[in-house]
Amino acid sequence: MTDPTPPATPREQTGPDWLVELRGLVLMLAAVITFHSLVAKPFYIPSISMMPNLLVGDRLVVSKYPYGWSWVSASFHVLPRSHVRLFPATPEYGDIVIAVPPNRDEDYIKRVVALPGDRIAVVGGQIVLNGKPVPQVPQAPLILPIDANQPCDPDDFPGLRFRGPDGRGYCELPIYRETMPNGATYRIIDHRDEPLDHYPEIRVPAGHVFLMGDNRDNSADSRAPIESNGLGGPVPLSSIGGRAEFITFSLDGSETWNPLSWWNALRSGRAWTRLRPMIVGQRH
Numbered sequence: 001m002t003d004p005t006p007p008a009t010p011r012e013q014t015g016p017d018w019l020v021e022l023r024g025l026v027l028m029l030a031a032v033i034t035f036h037s038l039v040a041k042p043f044y045i046p047s048i049s050m051m052p053n054l055l056v057g058d059r060l061v062v063s064k065y066p067y068g069w070s071w072v073s074a075s076f077h078v079l080p081r082s083h084v085r086l087f088p089a090t091p092e093y094g095d096i097v098i099a100v101p102p103n104r105d106e107d108y109i110k111r112v113v114a115l116p117g118d119r120i121a122v123v124g125g126q127i128v129l130n131g132k133p134v135p136q137v138p139q140a141p142l143i144l145p146i147d148a149n150q151p152c153d154p155d156d157f158p159g160l161r162f163r164g165p166d167g168r169g170y171c172e173l174p175i176y177r178e179t180m181p182n183g184a185t186y187r188i189i190d191h192r193d194e195p196l197d198h199y200p201e202i203r204v205p206a207g208h209v210f211l212m213g214d215n216r217d218n219s220a221d222s223r224a225p226i227e228s229n230g231l232g233g234p235v236p237l238s239s240i241g242g243r244a245e246f247i248t249f250s251l252d253g254s255e256t257w258n259p260l261s262w263w264n265a266l267r268s269g270r271a272w273t274r275l276r277p278m279i280v281g282q283r284h
Contacts (some may be wrong), residue, residue, distance in 0.1 A: 054275075058250045061248060068086050119202070135179045144170065146171055157171055251267065
């Protein structure tokens with residue numbers, strides 16, 4: 001006898017499976033957050049404190065693992081502050097690092113100029129490290145085109161604006177080359193006498209580093225008190241969130257919300273610039 005019951009047929013899909021879609025989005029978001037927390041993340045330069053090496057509008061990549069992982073490694077700084085670090089390591093002189101101040105959950109970008117146990121002072125704008133002045137050699141001025149992200153504000157760079165033969169405005173920045181004891185060398189700006197050019201000698205505690213911006217007259221760094229939005233002295237290594245590696249691209253500030261405008265706003269010659277300092281040979 002023939003079975004009158006017809007065979008079952010697969011149920012037709014009438015629309016997207018929202019549970020599956022949501023799970024995929026959650027997994028993708030978790031992967032991005034994990035990558036940002038443990039491997040690398042993008043970073044945007046919002047201030048002039050690291051000129052001439054970093055300009056407002058630069059986008060760069062920060063690696064998260066060189067000094068180990070701590071509370072500051074997590075994206076958005078959602079973990080409670082702690083001095084615990086996993087796989088800890090100490091930065092080197094001249095490294096550009098991301099640091100979080102003790103009273104705010106903001107990312108600062110500065111350069112390591114003193115290590116744990118060092119004695120550091122600043123005399124007339126020159127670093128004195130363990131009793132020895134860090135060499136600063138004058139170099140030819142850096143001529144930067146003025147744009148929306150680099151207006152060469154007269155309050156920050158008095159008397160340094162000029163108009164070139166092409167009719168465009170430029171900023172003439174006085175440059176020194178600073179060389180640390182390990183041979184790490186990089187450019188800095190120091191063009192006027194400021195209170196932060198004078199800092200009494202201190203000893204950097206164990207587990208801390210001393211950070212300064214390359215634009216020495218316009219940087220709220222370890223020299224500046226917390227009340228002035230500075231770092232308030234040496235920074236715990238547990239508050240160092242990574243090392244700047246290279247610039248991906250840079251925008252001059254003329255872009256709009258429309259991505260099509262970004263092409264014309266690109267600054268030439270900055271993409272893929274390496275941010276690790278040059279090493280000129282071991283110094284003793």
